[in-house]
Amino acid sequence: MSPNPPLDWTAITAEAIEHFKALLRIPTVNPPGNERPAADYLARIFEAEGIEHTIVESEPTRASIVARIRAKNPSGKGPLLLNGHLDVVGVDREKWTHDPFGAVEADGCIWGRGAIDMKNMVTMSAMTLVLLKRARVALDRDIIFAGVADEESGSNKGAVFLVEKHRELVQSEYVLNEVGGHTLHMGAARYYPIQVAEKGICWFEITAEGEPGHGSMPHPGNAVVRIARAIAALGDSRLPQHASPVVENFLRTIAKGAPFPQSKVLPLLLNPRLASTLLEIVQRIEPDRAKGLNAMLRNTASPTMLDAGHKVNVIPSRASAHVDGRVLPGMTEREFLDEVQRVIGPGLRITVREQHDGVEFTTDTPLYRAIESTLAVHDPGGVPVPYMIPGFTDSFAYARLGAICYGFSPVRLGRELEFTKMYHGHDERIPVEGFAWGLRVLYELVRDFCARS
Template sequence: AAEWRVPPFSGEIRDGYLWGRGAIDMKDTVAVMLATARHFARTGTRPAREIVLAFLADEEAGGKFGAHWLVEHRPELFAGVTEAIGEGGGFSYALDDTRRLYPIENAQRGMAWMELTAAGRAGHGSSPNDENAVTDLAESLTRIGRHTFPVRLIEPVRALLAEAARLQGVDLDLDAEDLDAELAKLGHVADFMQVVLRNSANPTMFTAGYQTNVIPGRATARVDGRFLPGHEQELIDTIDALLLPSVSREWVNHDIAMETSFDGPLVDAMCAAVRAEDPDGHPVPYCNPGGTDAKAFTKLDIRCFGFKGLKLPHDLDYGRLFHGVDERVPLEGLRFGVRVMTRLWQDC
């Protein structure tokens, strides 16, 4: 909290922004939905179709006690629901000084959070030990953390890159052998998309020992693994190949990747709502590098999209604010979102 310019739980309004933890992940989406619902209730307006509003806890921890619980124990609450929109997309991304992409999520990477355990031989810290659990686990984590997975262009990613190239007037060959050189033609758009070009695995936690002069017989660590739709087994096989023989793994949270086609009346309505409010906006399909409650609702055969309708200032580094210091959302962006969502509910 000391690193923040405002108290992180104050909800302070300053300099045209609403500041606070969760402002963009994802209280902004909640605010837009609630404000739209309030407007419909106050004016007596009826949406074009029946809408179920679901506000759920536990998404950051995988949704075990939120969305997944409801899908497993109370699926009747969603009877007749064929499509869903939530967080994860529909925010603006500056293409240049005047034009913006609006990546609408229609895919997500899967979640593979795992715990690694190294079993070794306990001993005194002053003695040689070639079965040191800390050493074996550290080496395994280093191999995982420094590994670069191969590029796998799934359809939503390919479509976004192709549209960005068209808008920029760039001749782009997405089947080129040297894909990195091709993507470099897109400048900052390529940087924005790096996170969804491949699987990933990052060590995040390490626990071992209780005393400086004692070599522990056991060490554990956590790894955040993510996989693209259709590439789960590649992630698992790669992790297993990188682990030393003394290191085993088990799942902490293992959830699906998802993808739906970028078509149909709802997609058309989302795109139309954005274009109506921002003529320089260009909706495109998008793969969310993380995950949302959509993973649960997909199991009910509900087509899920990420769409918050948020217009952002070009100088705001939106991606770095997620779970970050000085998280904030522009007030005008929220007002824009309510206008977009109102159009969507009226037309979808």
């Protein structure tokens, strides 16, 4: 183990929070993104510490920054990459308690768009490199930080761009990314989901064509009515259930700590004959949890945009709907679209607009075991558990490098805050103490995993 001088975590946390708030105040809403000011801010931090870094742009203002600390005595082990996206989703300002770009500290939390998704991980990762450099920790593998653009719109101008055009900057053996490492309370038990799998996307358009005509004379071939029926069918249906081993293990594990009746209901969700009825019951009691459970058990297709007509008194010859499809790891685009087609019926055209496969990573690695060990030190009563998110992250891009990716952006949350309500939601915020806890957990995990024995 490399030398481990005592660190002043009070001072370190104050420094990290200063950087965190500064990043939250930079409005990197995507679209349009404009991540360059955030990348420039991080570059100034690395420049002051003498840490090697570079900024690349996929197009003007769409910037990603990559920094690296090199191993002093390389052992042949591949680098560990800490990833965080710099862009954030939009806000409805009038529905926020505090300015979403004000980085207000109130009620024990720091409020702002990106507080959980994911400028917290950006800050913790950057500070991890800073602390390792200051402590002169002898490493046996390189540590890379990537603060990337465009994750919220598909990653093409960020992580995908780095993988395809600047592979040498981000080639790594392991990646730590977002959506994992947060506290999940079930009864008296505390779990820490570690993301080891994520769905792919299949964003597609459904098009209905029909006979045009005057709006005063309805007819059954109206394209708007046909597309409406297709959308209603998708909204009223659940696609077939496919419980993966990761999801099965996750549900059975958290059921052990759940109170009755959740302790009985969760495992029964794995039975396709019972799942729909049980999900309806859960929906009435805990609608947010029901949405997440449903999405883990099957492919999903959510209509999100409509396009039809140009004049109120003209029945158009064409109507279309854009649909956000999420596909389980291991399933093909064709298998997914066949499921959709069976729901919406024949005579409608499906056109895929963007697609990438889901990914799943093994837990039988030294890094996963290191995550378990670190959590055992910082929360001995907490239980790490592998899980799959129903969305996607930049991990699908890094998987193309052959990297093993885990979602582990540690934050300790109390019962009053539910992680899934924070990202993309109103009043996104993070507890100050939970951020400080995560900062130390991430640093010690990376230090112990990458330090020379």
